[in-house]
Amino acid sequence: MSIPSSITEQLRSTQPTVSIEFFPPKTEEGARQILKTAHALKDYGIAFASITYGAGGSTRERTIEYGELLNQFFGYNIVPHLTCVGHSRDELAGIIDKLAGAGFSGIMALRGDPPKGESSFTPHANGLPHASDLVSLIRERCGKKLAIGVAGYPENHPESPDMGTDMRWLSHKVAQGADFITTQLFFDNADYFSFVNRCNKAGITVPILPGILPLSSLEQARKFSAFGKTRLPEELESRLAACAGDSQLSHDTGVEWAFEQVRDLLAQGAPGFHLYILNRAESALALFARLQKEGILKQPA
Numbered sequence: 001m002s003i004p005s006s007i008t009e010q011l012r013s014t015q016p017t018v019s020i021e022f023f024p025p026k027t028e029e030g031a032r033q034i035l036k037t038a039h040a041l042k043d044y045g046i047a048f049a050s051i052t053y054g055a056g057g058s059t060r061e062r063t064i065e066y067g068e069l070l071n072q073f074f075g076y077n078i079v080p081h082l083t084c085v086g087h088s089r090d091e092l093a094g095i096i097d098k099l100a101g102a103g104f105s106g107i108m109a110l111r112g113d114p115p116k117g118e119s120s121f122t123p124h125a126n127g128l129p130h131a132s133d134l135v136s137l138i139r140e141r142c143g144k145k146l147a148i149g150v151a152g153y154p155e156n157h158p159e160s161p162d163m164g165t166d167m168r169w170l171s172h173k174v175a176q177g178a179d180f181i182t183t184q185l186f187f188d189n190a191d192y193f194s195f196v197n198r199c200n201k202a203g204i205t206v207p208i209l210p211g212i213l214p215l216s217s218l219e220q221a222r223k224f225s226a227f228g229k230t231r232l233p234e235e236l237e238s239r240l241a242a243c244a245g246d247s248q249l250s251h252d253t254g255v256e257w258a259f260e261q262v263r264d265l266l267a268q269g270a271p272g273f274h275l276y277i278l279n280r281a282e283s284a285l286a287l288f289a290r291l292q293k294e295g296i297l298k299q300p301a
């Protein structure tokens with residue numbers, strides 16, 4: 001599949017937009033792993049790869065470093081994440097200028113999670129309290145040069161008192177200039193469709209990329225469900241429970257669930273999907289193969 005140069009153009013095209021998410025490695029083994037994965041997935045028509053931004057410390061620089069590497073060596077369009085955590089407005093402005101100068105395709109603008117050991121988010125004294133403020137700052141610095149993505153929560157952001165309040169703030173975030181929304185992972189498509197419905201009612205018209213995580217075990221399913229406050233459907237839980245102790249079967253079951261999710265999402269009009277790959281290629285490759293076999297995705301070039 002040929003990829004239009006602009007992410008926003010791709011998102012509006014009739015072809016499904018596939019994006020993948022990396023995190024910056026912390027060890028040498030992790031560094032080998034991310035490069036191996038990037039190599040393995042590079043010919044699959046991936047519209048862009050996003051790279052997460054850590055809560056603090058040296059991994060933050062690695063977001064940019066690996067973004068440049070993955071772009072230069074494997075040709076990925078890169079969308080680094082950026083968060084408000086621990087940065088003043090001036091520092092954020094400097095980072096945005098650096099990202100724009102590095103030739104990245106966009107920025108995923110986030111408020112960020114509190115650093116380890118802190119239970120709630122406290123903005124920097126001269127910083128930005130919400131992702132919407134970061135979206136405005138990026139637009140102010142870069143105009144339309146970069147695509148801006150923001151996070152959406154089909155099952156509600158954990159800090160939001162109710163879905164209506166969360167939707168009002170999401171709407172505000174988009175109004176500040178976001179081009180697309182990538183969702184938190186979810187395992188029941190009904191949650192995505194009802195979220196899209198609420199977005200439509202709120203007047204949000206930007207593409208909403210559903211976040212998909214192919215699971216590899218029941219233990220992992222429970223961990224991510226607790227972490228992301230994401231509902232685990234009973235059927236998925238029982239399918240994974242039935243293959244406990246058999247890691248290959250658990251992996252295949254997780255991929256099959258992700259396949260069923262993606263097939264249904266695309267059939268019902270989702271603009272593509274965003275894969276949480278956890279820096280590994282195996283599940284993504286198995287999922288792509290399954291989607292290609294059904295004619296849902298094109299074969300790699």
Ligand SMILES: Cc1cc2nc3c(=O)[nH]c(=O)nc-3n(C[C@H](O)[C@H](O)[C@H](O)COP(=O)(O)OP(=O)(O)OC[C@H]3O[C@@H](n4cnc5c(N)ncnc54)[C@H](O)[C@@H]3O)c2cc1C
Binds near residue numbers: 173182183184
């Ligand atoms: C696709 C995706 C990628 C992510 N990547 C990262 C990453 O790389 N690094 C990282 O640390 N975290 C990441 N996160 C996690 C994210 O940082 C957390 O979920 C964080 O708690 C909220 O970030 P946000 O950008 O959604 O914040 P916001 O949009 O600012 O929302 C946070 C909360 O504040 C409310 N709110 C928003 N605006 C206002 C306002 N003006 N007034 C009052 N309330 C308001 C919202 O309803 C919500 O409850 C990611 C999440 C997703 C879904």
